[in-house]
Amino acid sequence: MQRNTDIELRLLIEAIYLKYSYDFRDYSGASIKRRVNHALRQFDCSTISALQERILHDPTAFMQLLQYLTIPVSEMFRDPEHFLAIRQEVVPILKTYPSLKIWIAGCSTGEEVYSMAILLREEGLLDRTIIYATDINPRSLEKAKQGIFSLDNIRAYTHNYQKAGGQRSFADYYTAAYDYAIFDKSLRENVTFADHSLATDSVFSETNLISCRNVLIYFNKNLQNRAFGLFEESLCHRGFLMLGSKETLDFSDYSKQFSPVLKQERIYRKL
Amino acid sequence: MTDRRPVEAVVIGASAGGVEALLTIFSELKPGFRLPIIVVLHLPEERRSQLAEVFARRLPLTVREVRDKQPIVPGTVYFAGPGYHVSVEHDHSFSLSQEEPVHFSRPAIDYLFESAADVYQQRLAAILLTGANRDGARGLSVVKQLGGLTIVQDPDEAQAATMPQAALDLCQPDCVLPLHGIGRLLVELEHTECC
Numbered sequence: 001m002q003r004n005t006d007i008e009l010r011l012l013i014e015a016i017y018l019k020y021s022y023d024f025r026d027y028s029g030a031s032i033k034r035r036v037n038h039a040l041r042q043f044d045c046s047t048i049s050a051l052q053e054r055i056l057h058d059p060t061a062f063m064q065l066l067q068y069l070t071i072p073v074s075e076m077f078r079d080p081e082h083f084l085a086i087r088q089e090v091v092p093i094l095k096t097y098p099s100l101k102i103w104i105a106g107c108s109t110g111e112e113v114y115s116m117a118i119l120l121r122e123e124g125l126l127d128r129t130i131i132y133a134t135d136i137n138p139r140s141l142e143k144a145k146q147g148i149f150s151l152d153n154i155r156a157y158t159h160n161y162q163k164a165g166g167q168r169s170f171a172d173y174y175t176a177a178y179d180y181a182i183f184d185k186s187l188r189e190n191v192t193f194a195d196h197s198l199a200t201d202s203v204f205s206e207t208n209l210i211s212c213r214n215v216l217i218y219f220n221k222n223l224q225n226r227a228f229g230l231f232e233e234s235l236c237h238r239g240f241l242m243l244g245s246k247e248t249l250d251f252s253d254y255s256k257q258f259s260p261v262l263k264q265e266r267i268y269r270k271l
Numbered sequence: 272m273t274d275r276r277p278v279e280a281v282v283i284g285a286s287a288g289g290v291e292a293l294l295t296i297f298s299e300l301k302p303g304f305r306l307p308i309i310v311v312l313h314l315p316e317e318r319r320s321q322l323a324e325v326f327a328r329r330l331p332l333t334v335r336e337v338r339d340k341q342p343i344v345p346g347t348v349y350f351a352g353p354g355y356h357v358s359v360e361h362d363h364s365f366s367l368s369q370e371e372p373v374h375f376s377r378p379a380i381d382y383l384f385e386s387a388a389d390v391y392q393q394r395l396a397a398i399l400l401t402g403a404n405r406d407g408a409r410g411l412s413v414v415k416q417l418g419g420l421t422i423v424q425d426p427d428e429a430q431a432a433t434m435p436q437a438a439l440d441l442c443q444p445d446c447v448l449p450l451h452g453i454g455r456l457l458v459e460l461e462h463t464e465c466c
Binding site for chain 1: 338340342366389
């Protein structure tokens with residue numbers, strides 16, 4: 001027999017899908033449960049059913065809930081060794097292409113986008129690159145477009161940037177104003193920010209490189225397979241796929257369609 | 272133990288002094304021990320963890336660092352890596368998450384214990400060891416609520432008593448034992464499973 005909370009959780013997820021077309025049905029169960037329980041306290045609802053009633057009739061409340069259901073935890077040059085490996089092993093190959101299309105899937109508030117843009121600029125590739133930065137959360141996308149980050153984090157980002165093989169002073173890329181670092185808008189000249197769901201949308205362009213880091217951990221195996229399918233379809237022959245430091249293709253249906261270039265750094269190529 | 276359902280998995284949480292404590296417990300285990308053991312030991316986030324390698328050299332069992340969507344198999348000891356919370360899913364695989372740290376810790380013991388309790392319910396044994404913060408107490412009380420077996424290291428023996436004491440303050444665990452006693456209990460639990 002299912003427990004009430006499990007039944008209510010399923011109904012909530014279903015209601016969100018039917019009403020707002022956000023599909024959390026194949027997200028990892030443990031994490032979604034935890035986040036809904038956290039939201040219950042914030043919304044001051046005693047049951048998930050009560051929360052469901054609230055969000056079903058109030059789109060603003062749903063937009064608030066969406067902020068709890070998505071995880072905007074990100075940083076610039078997260079896992080510096082990963083970015084160093086891109087510079088050393090991937091960039092020399094990218095330089096052989098006349099033009100580049102890069103997809104940053106699940107870009108959240110944009111930290112990965114600006115990191116990639118800075119790296120490409122230093123390698124002389126940014127001008128001939130189009131970056132598609134996609135996410136399901138409109139508030140995160142809005143923040144990503146602005147490129148304004150808290151100054152509190154800049155010290156850590158600077159440290160990451162240097163460890164990632166940064167060639168200049170990190171401060172060259174932003175202007176500090178009050179408590180914020182405003183990033184150089186020329187970095188996002190060739191960036192298209194767009195609403196896209198790995199759970200419900202399809203491929204929109206052929207790409208040379210896809211970076212999807214610490215997004216797939218929130219998906220169950222079915223949804224991971226769907227996402228890998230989209231990546232496989234979008235990538236050109238021998239295109240690159242970058243994952244988060246604990247993510248792997250090993251347990252998916254697509255392990256045979258990609259080969260690891262640097263397994264430790266989670267850099268793969270389409271076969 | 273006869274009135275209990277057999278145990279299917281063991282979760283262990285520890286912080287300061289945890290490596291020594293785990294080595295003492297694991298010294299009781301023989302090759303062929305079948306229960307999967309999942310461990311969260313608090314770690315600094317920055318570094319790559321060597322825990323799996325260190326324990327692999329000292330244990331007669333397979334030792335792995337947890338990977339996302341990895342199936343949980345018997346006879347294996349899993350260590351949570353730095354920077355990610357670890358949860359158990361209903362299909363008996365792991366999922367990772369980068370939600371905010373809990374008690375300044377990521378991985379947090381509470382995340383592992385609560386999700387494992389949800390999946391295994393009465394078929395879970397949860398062990399909380401030495402540590403200098405309060406992570407794990409809430410998780411252990413959830414394990415208890417859902418009928419799992421709860422074991423806490425005797426705070427008098429623990430290198431850092433805060434963590435086991437926090438659990439004792441929050442709930443009444445089934446056993447409070449010294450490390451060797453916990454190791455022997457694990458062996459006994461495995462045999463309960465065979466009956």
